[in-house]
Amino acid sequence: MATPPKNKLFFGSFVHSKTLAELEYLHSTAIAVDATGKIVAVEPGHATAAAAAEALLPKLGWAAGDVDTVATKSDSHFFFPGFIDTHLHASQYPNVGIFGNSTLLDWLNTYTFPLEASLADPAKARKVYTRVIRKTLAHGTTTAAYYATVDVSSTNLLADLCLAAGQRALVGRVCMDQLSPAYYRDESPAAALASTLASIAHIESIDPSASLVRPVLTPRFAPSCSAPLLKGLGALAADRPDLPIQTHISENKNEIALVKELFPPSSTGAPDDSYSSVYDAFGLLTERTILAHGVHLSEVEAELIAKRGAKVSHCPCSNSAITSGAARVRWLIEKGVTCGLGTDMSGGYSPSVLEAARHAALVSRHVAMGGDDKAKLTVEEVLYLATRGGADVVGLGGRVGAFEVGMEWDAQLVGLGTVDAEGGAVEEEDGNVDVFGWETWEERIAKWVYNGDDRNTRKVWVKGRLVHERKG
Ligand SMILES: O=c1[nH]c(=O)c2nc[nH]c2[nH]1
Ligand SMILES: [Zn+2]
Helix, strand or coil: CCCCCCEEEEEEEEEEECCCCCEEEEEEEEEEECCCCEEEEEECCCCCHHHHHHHHHHHHCCCHHHEEEEECCCCCEEEEECEEEEEEEHHHHHHCCCCCCCCHHHHHHHHHHHHHHHCCCHHHHHHHHHHHHHHHHHCCEEEEEEECCCCHHHHHHHHHHHHHHCCEEEEECEECCCCCCCCCCCCCHHHHHHHHHHHHHHHHHHCCCCCCEEECEEECCHHHCCHHHHHHHHHHHHHCCCCCEEEEECCCHHHHHHHHHHCCHHHHCCCCCCHHHHHHHCCCCCCCEEEEECCCCCHHHHHHHHHHCCEEEECHHHHHHCCCCCCCHHHHHHCCCCEEECCCECCECCCCHHHHHHHHHHHHHHHHHCCCHHHCCCHHHHHHHHHHHHHHHCCCCCCCCCCCCCCECCEEEEECEEECCCCCEEECCCCCCEECCCCCHHHHHHHHHHHCCHHHEEEEEECCEEEEECCC
């Protein structure tokens, strides 16, 4: 029998984003999380976990026996908000790292459609989805905005598995009724809409209050959707203003040319032939829309996206791997566009949002080397995109992404390697980060961002529940 959830008291050092530019460091702090997973107190200034418990529990009306305490061990352990992966393809996980020298359109046909189609086999889908959830949790991803496949049953299975594993997720059945192989597409716009509704109904039946898992409308990208399908999805989005929408935009130059060819303004009624105007014309550019990539957006498009309140998922590992380009994140943010980070597996080669954060910092330096020195993103900024920014992108702002009273406890315990007086390793010996003891906290965080990996992710919680613990 499962043990009922208990109240929890976390004690030690907590690091989270206060603003885009600033991380807040809370040391000798206690955070109380109730049995529903909600943060009910954040109290700095206690010498020990025991002292914090003595001061805090009476105020909360909690008996000591009803509370589990988790305290950090040393100066190189800290709690950090769980990462939010605002764009990834669960179904493409077996292909991570396999992309050769392809670019988007040939990559889709060579590597991606055959794999996605093969997941109509329920046993294979279960194996892949179980693994991708375990792997992303192990990397500290507490929320994931997933693309599944065209197949309804395996999409529903992904939602079932996320709920069982305790990962917060947006799960989308992929809509695509044109320009893809006959073996892998919706039969018609009507069939695509019916399958989408079936998947939404299933996901809402397993988690009616969307406590963890919710459906997301998922037109793959404009080229693989006919105008009637985009129109139908726009009507559904208008009918269901609670549903998020996810799609791709402006990733690759050939893709953009294809969109111009497929959707001339005369066919959509849009004021121009831009990619953004196509989605806008069909009612799919909304404040609930997550747009992956946005590498080659024009000034006018960025302004339209900001005006509509649509969000951008920056996927730097993917943009480098399949040579799509370098998105101008600082420029988007200055235009007023809310941005987060996506791994975009398996266009992206890694399941790790920390890797996406580090790559975002590096890609921004390439943008800077192109002549815009202020394009460079700091460690603080990429961590904001990985947490608080990501929460805003997936519609969970104010609920997850930071440590504040009223938010839910989606968190990771990070442990960095420490070095003793003789130069030996004391803790996290197998990791890639060595802390000598003289680093400032800002420097420790920078070392984690540039050298850390899942070996440093010791424990992970979602909504107060422990969902991953690293062995060893
Ligand atoms: O990065 C991407 N991954 C995909 O699977 C895809 N499909 C359309 N456009 C895409 N871009
Ligand atoms: Zn993608």
